[in-house]
Amino acid sequence: MAEKQNSDKKSHWLDKENNVKKIIWALCIACSLSIIADLFYHKHTHYAAEDWIPGMYGWYGFIVCVFLVLSAKLLRKILMRKEDYYEEAEDD
Template sequence: MKRWHWIALGLIAAVSFLTEFLTPHNPGHTEHWWNAIPGFYALFGFIGCVAIIVLSKWIGKLLLQRREEYYE
């Protein structure tokens, strides 16, 4: 990841936040409680991703993972 990659991603993020705050919610889009939280989907993506990695690895270590020759 080069510096300009991060700058580009930052710009896209900025545009998405701006769009979110400047446009009223699409009336066709059903209202849910989480739509009241600003930047909810950014948080959801970040926390969700971390949670998936950490929880899955934890379950794997705790219960599921075995050496490759386990069934032989």
């Protein structure tokens, strides 16, 4: 289906390794800023942990995401089958 177009020859901004690095750096800076921002305003919170730990949402987000992806990866060992797993059974 893929149709070649003249855009194929055009170089894209994201094709350059350097620019991808720039994005990652920007993300790191944004993360730091979001933590630093915690120091400059009065937080309206429901739970004590939100006050104790600066950037609690950030740490929590990072940890649960790593947990989510790695445990999902482990689940593959139990759950993963061939792509046509059900089709074989149903064709019987």
